[in-house]
Every structure is written in structure tokens, then in C-alpha cells.
Amino acid sequence: MQIKQMNSRQVLWIIIVSLFFLTSAFVMSFDTGYLITLPSYAYLGENMVRVADYPAKEAELYILTYWQEKATPLYYIYGKINPKLDLVKSKTVTPKGLNAVEYSEISSNMLVNSQIKAMYVALTSAGFEAEISSEGVLVEAVVENGSSFELLEKGDLIVTANGSNIRYQEQLREVTKKQGVGGRLTMEILRGGEELTITVPVGKNSRGEPSLGIFTHNKNIGIISPVKIDFNERELRGGPSAGLIYTLEIYNRLMDEVVTKGRVIAGTGQINLDGSIGEIEGMKQKVYVAEKQGADILFCPKGNYEEAISVATDVKVVAVSHFSEVIAYLAEVN
Structure with a gap:
């Protein structure tokens, strides 16, 4: 049985189509960050x-x-x-x-x-x-380039900050704002049932405001x-x-x-x-x-x-x- 060879025009067409689909896949899926x-x-x-x-x-x-x-x-x-x-x-x-x-x-x-x-x-x-009631401020996630990265962890319950009791997000936000960018917060936290004291520097968010770079919610x-x-x-x-x-x-x-x-x-x-x-x-x-x-x-x-x-x-x-x-x-x- 004879196999018909493709001519140069057919080969070029296949290459063009392949490049189109490869480029489309790149454009639709590549992560720009x-x-x-x-x-x-x-x-x-x-x-x-x-x-x-x-x-x-x-x-x-x-x-x-x-x-x-x-x-x-x-x-x-x-x-x-x-x-x-x-x-x-x-x-x-x-x-x-x-x-x-x-x-x-x-x-x-x-x-x-x-x-x-x-x-x-x-x-x-x-x-x-x-x-209103709340059991405290629970850390849900820590932003990689935030000031709390590798200091606070998901699941940490923040109990105090610079001596102030923390039950609500507003209280933590106020203490953080008071310290300002470059300040430091000494926190008492519960991690896996263990009480810990850590010091976290205050960074800034995308708007330049004092921030710890964490996602939180009021627990329960x-x-x-x-x-x-x-x-x-x-x-x-x-x-x-x-x-x-x-x-x-x-x-x-x-x-x-x-x-x-x-x-x-x-x-x-x-x-x-x-x-x-x-x-x-x-x-x-x-x-x-x-x-x-x-x-x-x-x-x-x-x-x-x-x-x-x-x-x-x-x-x-x-x-x-x-x-x-x-x-x-x-x-x-x-």
C-alpha cells in the first residue's frame, strides 16, 4: 500500500495550526502573577x-x-x-x-x-x-509577604495584643493602627491548646495602612x-x-x-x-x-x-x- 506524502504547503498548514493552538493555550492558561x-x-x-x-x-x-x-x-x-x-x-x-x-x-x-x-x-x-459575643480573633491565613509571615499561623487564636484583651477584629485593628507601620505588637496567642507569646512587626497593606498581613474572623x-x-x-x-x-x-x-x-x-x-x-x-x-x-x-x-x-x-x-x-x-x- 502506498502512503501519500504531504507536500510542503500541507506541512506548513499543520505547523501554523499547531502553533495557533499552542499559543492559545498559553494565552489562556499562563499565570502572570x-x-x-x-x-x-x-x-x-x-x-x-x-x-x-x-x-x-x-x-x-x-x-x-x-x-x-x-x-x-x-x-x-x-x-x-x-x-x-x-x-x-x-x-x-x-x-x-x-x-x-x-x-x-x-x-x-x-x-x-x-x-x-x-x-x-x-x-x-x-x-x-x-x-454581641465572640470567642476571640482567629487567624485564617497569613499573606506570604506580610509582616506576620512565619510568625503567626492558620488556627492561632489571638488573645491579647500589647496588653489589651482582643475579642473582636476591631480591637486588633485599633491596636495595630496605634502602633503604626514599623511598630511592634507583643501578642498572647493560643496555638493547638498551647499559650504562646510572640512579637510581630507591623507592616502595611496595598493602601499603605498599618497591617499584619493576616486574614481573620471573630471566632463563633x-x-x-x-x-x-x-x-x-x-x-x-x-x-x-x-x-x-x-x-x-x-x-x-x-x-x-x-x-x-x-x-x-x-x-x-x-x-x-x-x-x-x-x-x-x-x-x-x-x-x-x-x-x-x-x-x-x-x-x-x-x-x-x-x-x-x-x-x-x-x-x-x-x-x-x-x-x-x-x-x-x-x-x-x-
Whole structure:
């Protein structure tokens, strides 16, 4: 049997096709070491919260989200030329050694913590009594290039820092901020049932703020509430930034009057137990989401204000550092 030999044109075609598929595989799979941040969706607050005996009112309150994933070479180039996108080094965001399931669990814990804090702040701001509890601050992961790397470990329970008892994340954050970048924290921790004392230097995060480079949550945080409040968690992947709108949505239902007065309001920010509002990631992308949704007002943490107004064109950006400022602003404009 004779085998027909391929001519030079056929060989060239096979080579071209092979190179195309190899290049495509490279472009789609190669890890550049960066994450790309993109605008995502706005979620209506009334669909995310259920408050027993206090039905939703006619209020448009939107939770803003962004999307982040590995930047392939193609995405990397896209991120460089599209002003709506941002590129950040993976190692500054995701702790080394964590798989997708573990990182998702961390993000989910952040979301649960923010929901309980939102309940507490909304209830107490509306004149209800509520009690909060926590067994301490649990280390979930340590960022590879953070100041705590190889000092703190996953599973460590932080008991004290520089002599102050630590039960909540806010307390640890305050002590860290007080020391400042370059300062040091002497901590008492529980590791595998053993009490240890360690000293950790204070580093800085991607925004230049004092940071220990750790992911934490309040261990077994709970609340005793006079009102039954539930959350729809199916739409949100995790993170703490929905806290501000969670709080405002619950507060709006508990009050006699509608505090929004027909305005379309978007917002983002971590809510802390004392009502203070912490900074978040993806501010630029969230501005685009708010404007696409047609928001009249966008509440954001003061630390994110400059980034927000640098890209905002059709929405009024209002910087706030405490939930009481949100209520005061709405009362004034109404």
C-alpha cells in the first residue's frame, strides 16, 4: 500500500495550526502573577435581607460588587489598556498555599461577620437592644509577604495584643493602627491548646495602612437580637464590603419613616461594631457599577473617597466614616 506524502504547503498548514493552538493555550492558561479586577453587579438590598415583622419598604438600596480572577496574558493586556480595570499582584491578595475552596471559606466568614455586625449596628442605631459575643480573633491565613509571615499561623487564636484583651477584629485593628507601620505588637496567642507569646512587626497593606498581613474572623461570633433577621447569601461570594448597605437596609425597615425618600442609593464599606466604616477593595469598579445602576448617591468609606471621585461622573459620592453620618446626610438632603 502506498502512503501519500504531504507536500510542503500541507506541512506548513499543520505547523501554523499547531502553533495557533499552542499559543492559545498559553494565552489562556499562563499565570502572570497578577489578578484582574473588573466591575460586577449591583444587588438590591431588599432582596438580600429578611426582617421578621418589618417588610421591605419602597427603597432602592444597592450593594455593589466587583469581580477578581487570575490575569492571563490576554487579560493582563486588556487590564493595561482598559481604564475601568485594575491589575494587582496575586501574592498581595491571596495567601500562598491556599486553594480555591479555602480562600472561598475565608471570604464566606468575612461575609457572615459583616452580616452580624450590620444587624447589631442597625438594631442599636434604631433604638433596639442587642448583645454581641465572640470567642476571640482567629487567624485564617497569613499573606506570604506580610509582616506576620512565619510568625503567626492558620488556627492561632489571638488573645491579647500589647496588653489589651482582643475579642473582636476591631480591637486588633485599633491596636495595630496605634502602633503604626514599623511598630511592634507583643501578642498572647493560643496555638493547638498551647499559650504562646510572640512579637510581630507591623507592616502595611496595598493602601499603605498599618497591617499584619493576616486574614481573620471573630471566632463563633453571635448576636442576641429582639428581631429575627436573615440574609440571602446565594448572590454574594463573600467579603465584608456589603456591611454598610446591609446596615442601612435593616435600619430603614426598623424605622417608621423611609429614610431614603425615593432616592436610588448605592454604597460600599465594612461595618464595624462601633458603627465605624472601614475601607474596601475595588472602589473604582464599584463606582462604574453604581452609575450603570443609575444611583443618585454613592456612600463610600473616607479612605476610598479620592479613588471614587477620580472616576465618578454621574453619581454623587459621599464619604462617610461612621454609620451615623449616613443617617445624618440622608436626613439633611431630605
